[in-house]
Amino acid sequence: MKKLLLLLFLIIGVNINAQIIKNFFKYSTVYTSGNIGQPLQEADKEWYVTQNGEISDVTEIYPFDYTISIGIRKIARFDYENRQNVFYDGSEENVGWNANVGAVEGFEYIFTHDWVRQWGDEYKNQNYFIRYLGKHWVGQVKFLEAGVADLKYAQADLRGRLAIGKHFNLTAGTVVRTHGPYGYNPIGIYLNDNQWWDLAYEYGYEDTPYELIDFTSANPDTIIDWMWQNGEGTHVASTDEEFRKYYYSDIVNDFQSQKLNEVGTLMTLSGAVGIDYYQYSDKFWCHAWINVLPIHTHIRGDKNFSYGEFISRDPNGKGKNQWIDYNCGFILGAKLGKGFGLFIESDYLRYWDREVYSAKAGINYQFK
Numbered sequence: 001m002k003k004l005l006l007l008l009f010l011i012i013g014v015n016i017n018a019q020i021i022k023n024f025f026k027y028s029t030v031y032t033s034g035n036i037g038q039p040l041q042e043a044d045k046e047w048y049v050t051q052n053g054e055i056s057d058v059t060e061i062y063p064f065d066y067t068i069s070i071g072i073r074k075i076a077r078f079d080y081e082n083r084q085n086v087f088y089d090g091s092e093e094n095v096g097w098n099a100n101v102g103a104v105e106g107f108e109y110i111f112t113h114d115w116v117r118q119w120g121d122e123y124k125n126q127n128y129f130i131r132y133l134g135k136h137w138v139g140q141v142k143f144l145e146a147g148v149a150d151l152k153y154a155q156a157d158l159r160g161r162l163a164i165g166k167h168f169n170l171t172a173g174t175v176v177r178t179h180g181p182y183g184y185n186p187i188g189i190y191l192n193d194n195q196w197w198d199l200a201y202e203y204g205y206e207d208t209p210y211e212l213i214d215f216t217s218a219n220p221d222t223i224i225d226w227m228w229q230n231g232e233g234t235h236v237a238s239t240d241e242e243f244r245k246y247y248y249s250d251i252v253n254d255f256q257s258q259k260l261n262e263v264g265t266l267m268t269l270s271g272a273v274g275i276d277y278y279q280y281s282d283k284f285w286c287h288a289w290i291n292v293l294p295i296h297t298h299i300r301g302d303k304n305f306s307y308g309e310f311i312s313r314d315p316n317g318k319g320k321n322q323w324i325d326y327n328c329g330f331i332l333g334a335k336l337g338k339g340f341g342l343f344i345e346s347d348y349l350r351y352w353d354r355e356v357y358s359a360k361a362g363i364n365y366q367f368k
Contacts, residue, residue: 024107028074037065040119048242062120071112076103078287079280080333098329098347099289100274101161101169105133116147123147137161138171151354153179159272169276175293178267178300182352183310186259187252196248197240203251204231205243267300268307270325288330296322307352325351339366 039062048058102108109130116123124147131140138161145152159173190199197207207226214221228237228247237243274291298306308321329347336342341364348357 025074028072028109030072032070034068035066039064060120063117065119066115066117068115069112071110073110073112075108075110078103078278080285080287080331098327098349099276099287100159100171100291101138101276101278101289102131102133105135107132118148134161146356151351151356153177153351157272159274167277167279169278171272171274171276173272175270175272176267176299177270177351178265179352180260181263181266181305181307182354183307184260184263184305186256190255196244199251199255200228200243200248203254205229205236205247205251206231207240207243263302263305265301266298266306269297269299271295282335284334286330286332288328290328291326293325294322296325323352327351339368340364341366 045057045059047055049055107130111128112126114125116125124145126143126145128143129140130142131138138157138159140157141155142157143154155175155177157173157175159171162170164170187199200207205228207228209224209226212223212225214223225239226243227235227239228243229235236247270293272291272293274289276287276289278287279285280287296308298308303309307323311323312321327347327349329345331343331345333343334341342362343364344361346357346359349355
């Protein structure tokens with residue numbers, strides 16, 4: 001009897017879990033896509049003449065642009081949203097995703113990973129987002145990497161929800177975020193105590209001074225400049241200006257990356273409050289939201305590199321270690337009659353010293 005009961009409970013449990021999993025993935029879409037595009041081409045070539053009179057074409061030639069996307073999504077559309085394409089390809093951008101309250105109760109999610117090359121720069125965009133909207137609470141977990149904005153963080157959010165009438169939703173609770181040492185600028189600190197060429201020496205570069213006589217003025221003058229070679233003894237630049245233009249930025253980027261990685265991941269606990277407004281009709285719709293994080297506590301990692309410590313040392317910050325992070329957005333649409341339509345969309349996020357934003361507006365006219 002015990003074995004039969006155990007087997008019965010096991011079968012029931014498997015069926016229940018299978019049903020939960022089925023409902024979780026119901027209506028979701030898995031997609032993958034790729035595209036390539038013509039790179040930016042300079043209209044005018046750039047030429048460089050060395051001190052020895054040698055001329056060379058230094059116009060930067062970019063490789064082709066591309067985007068490779070893979071993901072799965074289950075996001076309910078608001079009444080004003082139409083599906084943009086027959087198939088999902090990862091390029092869809094719905095401003096309403098950033099609202100505090102979704103279109104329906106229950107689970108919503110999107111997991112997308114993009115590999116991008118644009119104008120020769122390669123970076124990743126990642127957005128892993130899952131939200132559960134209940135009648136009186138909302139919880140979400142999110143990981144965002146916006147390579148083009150140099151913003152990367154993970155966030156867990158749990159809030160109470162209060163519906164006010166038919167149009168307003170108020171949410172309040174706590175947010176935990178893991179992130180890098182935003183506000184920390186290693187190269188700025190280094191150059192406060194060292195000359196710029198000291199860093200080049202540390203990376204194995206060497207310079208050799210030489211003199212030139214400037215005959216362009218009535219009284220010829222002697223000019224001193226430096227030739228540069230790498231650690232293998234290969235000549236790389238004939239002047240300081242040439243070296244800084246074509247080589248020094250790579251040195252700085254590597255230095256910055258090393259110092260930031262030494263700090264590691266930080267964690268911050270923040271209080272959060274949000275307000276959403278939503279109204280829809282066939283002729284007019286408005287969807288607006290704001291999310292504010294005004295109070296912060298450092299809870300993991302080296303506190304000396306926390307954002308609060310950096311702004312407290314800012315002479316303009318008056319010693320305060322608190323700041324306000326926020327994101328807001330709105331979508332307005334109106335059918336004005338006689339075939340005319342108007343829409344405005346905007347979204348803005350400011351976390352730490354990073355910004356991500358978008359906006360668009362337009363007028364439509366439909367012939368009948």
